[in-house]
Amino acid sequence: MDLRTRLNDALKSAMREKQAQRLSTLRLINAAIKDREIDQRGKGDEATEVTDDVILSILGKMVKQRQESARAYEEGGRLELAENERNEIEIIEEFLPKQLSEDEVEAAVAKAITDVGANSIRDMGKVMGQLKSKYTGQMDFGAVGPKVKARLG
Template sequence: MMSEIKAKLNDAVKEAMRAKDKSRLSTLRLATAALKQIEVDERIELDDTRVLAILDKMVKQRKDSVEQFTQGGRDDLAQIELAEIDVLKDFLPQAMDEAEIASVIQAAIADTGAQGMKDMGQVMAIVKPQVQGRADMGAVSKKVKELLG
């Protein structure tokens, strides 16, 4: 079964083509190409979880680029990256707030009976699928360390 998010992406490509929205179309094509590449390389059909992980990674890469462009005084390029982030975020679930993230982490710690840093892997294994695409994994990881430390 095709990923629902992938289907939405493909529909958005068609809409952007009809609307002649070049910047949106180029971002959507980058996303669909990234998904296609993985499907071809690994000979699989991507599911929503994997699609979210890929889109999440693309957003993260663009955030890093924005930071670098801003530091380098290239606001024009930073704006392009920010526009791409906005397009990609349309396909990611609503971002979680701090309290939601903390409660997912607390529940995972309780479920695993985690005692300290040595159990971080177990906790992250439960937390990651629940927050993927909805929270910055770096921040989540930091929060898990904080709560286990």
């Protein structure tokens, strides 16, 4: 079952079971996906249906945004809003693949470096491209970048 179908099934289920927070979050996800489709159409891209990889990247961004918001709310003493953001993160993460552990990330970085034959910092883009094609939604590329840089530099 593709990701889009899983999201739509979850949305229908949330409606039937009257789960307001879950329904709201799933609608936000669908709106983000529709925005991406409209954006692609505007650029003349005929394939207006977004792929699972694109949906995974959208979900990853949504999680990151909510993590930042939760931190900001905590710093501002708005704990109820921070809790709301964390609840949304949990719902979004249901549709993301399992995150890799630190050791798995290190192994994936080492393998990508050898696979592309990287030997200098100039090859960082190739390594990151390899990692993104294989591990979208499974690792935080903002944290992986410095690790790749350290190994190549």
